[in-house]
Amino acid sequence: MLKLENVSVNYGAIEALTGISMHVKEGEVVTLIGANGAGKTTTLRTITGLLEPRQGRVVFEGQDISGTPTHKLVARGISMSPEGRGVFANLSVRENLQMGAYLNKDKKKVAADMERAFTMFKRLKERESQKAGTLSGGEQQMLAIGRALMSNPRLLLLDEPSLGLAPLVVHTIFEAIDEIRGKGTTILLVEQNAHAALGHSDRAYVLETGRIVMEGPSKELAADPRIKEAYLGE
Amino acid sequence: MSTFLQQLINGISLGAIYSLIALGYTMVYGVLKLINFAHGDVYMVGAFMGYYLANGLGARGAQAIGQSADGLIARGLLGSGAMEPSLITALVVMLLAMAICAALGVIIERFAYRPVRKYSRLTALITAIGVSLLLENGGQVVFGADPKFFPELFKKRNIDLFGGASINSADIIVLVIAIALMIGLQLVVFRTKTGRAMRAVSFNLQSAKLMGINTDRIIMFTFALGSALAAAAGVLVAIRIPRIDPLMGILVGLKAFVAAVLGGIGNIPGAVLGGLLIGITETMVVGYLSPTYKDAVAFAILILILLFRPSGLLGSVAQEKV
Numbered sequence: 001m002l003k004l005e006n007v008s009v010n011y012g013a014i015e016a017l018t019g020i021s022m023h024v025k026e027g028e029v030v031t032l033i034g035a036n037g038a039g040k041t042t043t044l045r046t047i048t049g050l051l052e053p054r055q056g057r058v059v060f061e062g063q064d065i066s067g068t069p070t071h072k073l074v075a076r077g078i079s080m081s082p083e084g085r086g087v088f089a090n091l092s093v094r095e096n097l098q099m100g101a102y103l104n105k106d107k108k109k110v111a112a113d114m115e116r117a118f119t120m121f122k123r124l125k126e127r128e129s130q131k132a133g134t135l136s137g138g139e140q141q142m143l144a145i146g147r148a149l150m151s152n153p154r155l156l157l158l159d160e161p162s163l164g165l166a167p168l169v170v171h172t173i174f175e176a177i178d179e180i181r182g183k184g185t186t187i188l189l190v191e192q193n194a195h196a197a198l199g200h201s202d203r204a205y206v207l208e209t210g211r212i213v214m215e216g217p218s219k220e221l222a223a224d225p226r227i228k229e230a231y232l233g234e
Numbered sequence: 235m236s237t238f239l240q241q242l243i244n245g246i247s248l249g250a251i252y253s254l255i256a257l258g259y260t261m262v263y264g265v266l267k268l269i270n271f272a273h274g275d276v277y278m279v280g281a282f283m284g285y286y287l288a289n290g291l292g293a294r295g296a297q298a299i300g301q302s303a304d305g306l307i308a309r310g311l312l313g314s315g316a317m318e319p320s321l322i323t324a325l326v327v328m329l330l331a332m333a334i335c336a337a338l339g340v341i342i343e344r345f346a347y348r349p350v351r352k353y354s355r356l357t358a359l360i361t362a363i364g365v366s367l368l369l370e371n372g373g374q375v376v377f378g379a380d381p382k383f384f385p386e387l388f389k390k391r392n393i394d395l396f397g398g399a400s401i402n403s404a405d406i407i408v409l410v411i412a413i414a415l416m417i418g419l420q421l422v423v424f425r426t427k428t429g430r431a432m433r434a435v436s437f438n439l440q441s442a443k444l445m446g447i448n449t450d451r452i453i454m455f456t457f458a459l460g461s462a463l464a465a466a467a468g469v470l471v472a473i474r475i476p477r478i479d480p481l482m483g484i485l486v487g488l489k490a491f492v493a494a495v496l497g498g499i500g501n502i503p504g505a506v507l508g509g510l511l512i513g514i515t516e517t518m519v520v521g522y523l524s525p526t527y528k529d530a531v532a533f534a535i536l537i538l539i540l541l542f543r544p545s546g547l548l549g550s551v552a553q554e555k556v
Contacts, residue, residue: 048444049443050440050443069443069448069450070443070444071443071445071446071447071448071449074444074445074446075446079444080444082440082441082444086438086440086441086444087441088433088434088437088438088441089437090433090437091433091434091437095430098430099430099434099442099445100445102427102431102445102446102447103445103446147445148444151445151446
């Protein structure tokens with residue numbers, strides 16, 4: 001479904017990604033783990049067209065999408081819950097979800113999708129008309145994921161959904177990820193919380209200073225002594 | 235009392251015009267975080283477009299410099315052309331000038347600001363000053379440096395109010411049109427999908443893109459909208475005080491910018507409030523202190539607001555919760 005071929009990305013003179021290649025198959029949950037500054041967010045931003053690769057290509061469903069503007073990729077079925085959530089603080093929860101359905105002209109479908117988001121995250125229903133800026137971090141994360149789902153993506157990118165959240169909330173978020181996956185959406189998950197990420201994904205890539213250093217089924221990586229030492233703190 | 239009432243009426247009328255211009259500053263700042271210093275000059279172009287359209291449409295053109303505006307008004311109107319001066323003419327002139335300036339705004343955005351968007355904000359700011367100089371000097375070449383007198387588009391008369399104050403019919407019409415435009419803008423921004431997209435872009439550009447919003451198109455639309463309002467202000471000013479020249483946008487533009495900062499830059503109701511406050515303060519200073527300080531007062535307000543409330547009256551410092 002998604003393929004990165006030898007992709008390099010620069011921020012000015014600084015190389016953030018050095019020739020990374022990876023792929024995500026339809027129906028999979030793939031996770032990208034690594035330390036701060038390893039290039040995880042850069043990878044997602046490149047896939048969504050917010051950054052342009054210096055070399056290499058990004059292929060989605062057989063077509064080269066490198067350099068395609070973000071809004072066109074959303075129309076093609078890629079959606080992202082960005083780092084730091086990026087909710088519209090001055091808009092209500094409901095309006096935020098409506099923004100997620102910006103491209104959908106079918107009002108009935110939008111209403112149904114919104115109900116689905118409220119069923120998945122009951123907390124959002126309770127806060128429906130509250131400004132998003134007044135929500136807790138966990139609720140904002142739920143909103144960011146719910147909003148990303150409003151465009152009915154085939155590929156959902158999640159950037160650090162557990163960052164800064166209490167363990168109980170992290171649990172809720174990962175339950176939601178399982179649920180989304182159960183409904184057939186392909187997911188690429190970026191996480192620093194390697195333990196949870198490996199427990200809820202099929203395959204994983206390990207990113208270190210802009211390079212992919214390991215890859216394999218999540219279960220195998222979780223058992224790998226190098227991963228255990230560097231990322232699982234065991 | 236009558237002085238106060240008179241100055242208040244004048245101030246509201248002047249302030250409504252500042253508000254219209256300030257809205258353009260604040261909307262563009264909202265979506266691009268750019269102070270569009272060429273905005274005041276778009277207002278000037280709007281006034282000139284109004285001038286040419288009004289003459290073209292057959293209202294009687296004023297002749298040359300050296301004749302007082304009062305003299306021109308006293309001599310009456312009723313032109314030789316196809317259309318009689320009337321409110322309808324005034325509206326048609328204004329709407330056409332708005333359309334032309336909307337296109338000008340789009341061109342400025344597309345060819346001056348978009349190419350430098352990926353560089354620092356300072357680059358964009360310097361570009362804006364460059365565009366401003368281009369319009370001012372280009373205006374002197376194209377329109378001529380001499381002031382021109384805006385034709386009278388409808389018959390003005392004074393209406394006496396209680397307390398000895400009077401209001402000119404032109405002021406009433408200026409105010410009504412300005413209010414109608416501001417209500418229209420409010421509807422566009424808060425009731426339409428494009429308006430929602432504008433607000434999304436101004437809150438968070440990256441998130442807006444991720445919603446599937448074509449942000450380039452929204453930015454372009456914002457420039458069109460702001461420029462159209464500036465053009466309306468240009469025509470309305472010329473209706474009140476019919477003397478226009480290619481540098482007329484400099485001072486008014488700066489004052490409208492101060493109005494936007496006073497209200498809280500990026501905040502739409504703030505721009506309206508700021509414009510009215512600047513307009514009223516200015517006419518009060520003229521009425522009670524001295525006309526000498528007329529132009530200084532806006533900048534005194536700017537200094538005070540930057541010292542004591544840099545986010546403006548209605549602006550708030552955005553807080554992000556973790």
